Amino acid sequence: MECLYLLLVVFHFTAGCSLSGELTFKEAIGHTGGSVLLPCSCTDLQTKPQRVTWQVYRRGRKWTEVFSADEYRDRLQQFNEDSPANLSLLISDLREEDEGDYRCQTEKESRDYSLFVKGCSLSGDQKKKELRGYTGGSVLLPCSCADLQTKPNTVTWGFRSVKSKTTLSNEIYPAQTGQHRDRVKLSNKNSGNLSLLISDLSEED
Ligand SMILES: *[C@@H]1O[C@H](CO)[C@@H](O)[C@H](O)[C@H]1NC(C)=O
Numbered sequence: 001m002e003c004l005y006l007l008l009v010v011f012h013f014t015a016g017c018s019l020s021g022e023l024t025f026k027e028a029i030g031h032t033g034g035s036v037l038l039p040c041s042c043t044d045l046q047t048k049p050q051r052v053t054w055q056v057y058r059r060g061r062k063w064t065e066v067f068s069a070d071e072y073r074d075r076l077q078q079f080n081e082d083s084p085a086n087l088s089l090l091i092s093d094l095r096e097e098d099e100g101d102y103r104c105q106t107e108k109e110s111r112d113y114s115l116f117v118k119g120c121s122l123s124g125d126q127k128k129k130e131l132r133g134y135t136g137g138s139v140l141l142p143c144s145c146a147d148l149q150t151k152p153n154t155v156t157w158g159f160r161s162v163k164s165k166t167t168l169s170n171e172i173y174p175a176q177t178g179q180h181r182d183r184v185k186l187s188n189k190n191s192g193n194l195s196l197l198i199s200d201l202s203e204e205d
């Protein structure tokens with residue numbers, strides 16, 4: 001009996017962590033500014049691998065360990081400290097450059113993901129549109145990402161007055177300059193809706 005028990009213990013130990021799911025490449029989709037969880041775990045939640053690494057292959061680069069890549073600093077999270085069988089990787093504040101193949105690798109096996117990161121492409125066309133406002137009133141200049149779940153890394157709004165002879169526009173958001181100071185704001189900050197609200201309109205606007 002004792003022998004059998006010992007045998008079972010040894011078996012359990014050598015069996016270690018076998019990864020759940022299939023070997024085939026899986027797709028994961030994220031949005032710029034959002035986060036994505038790449039799942040990877042031992043089938044038996046009582047086991048854990050001796051070592052686990054996450055590697056990434058991005059276009060035109062070599063396989064690299066994500067935790068040693070500067071680009072991912074402060075954007076990665078794992079959960080295996082609290083639950084050793086959970087080897088999943090959470091990547092946050094996604095960037096388009098994060099797109100590529102990711103591999104969860106233990107001493108025995110691996111699981112692969114292709115990560116696609118959708119960025120912001122503005123909806124509508126480039127044609128200039130007309131809006132009407134009234135002095136003292138406010139106006140919303142519509143602008144949004146076609147997919148509202150995506151958001152750009154940066155957004156700026158510029159202004160050029162009717163009288164101005166130059167083709168250059170002055171930035172009025174996020175830098176608030178000149179006559180627009182304290183009168184402009186994004187209607188929905190931190191979203192794919194980049195519409196600008198200008199209040200207390202004057203004719204010079
Ligand atoms: C691993 O942890 C993440 C974050 O808490 C969770 O979403 C995921 O479901 C866990 N996976 C397993 C297999 O428990």
Ligand SMILES: *[C@@H]1O[C@H](CO)[C@@H](O)[C@H](O)[C@H]1NC(C)=O
Nearest residue numbers: 140144148187188193194195
């Ligand atoms: C963006 O926000 C404004 C103000 O909240 C709203 O009127 C507009 O419909 C929104 N645009 C989209 C595309 O959701």
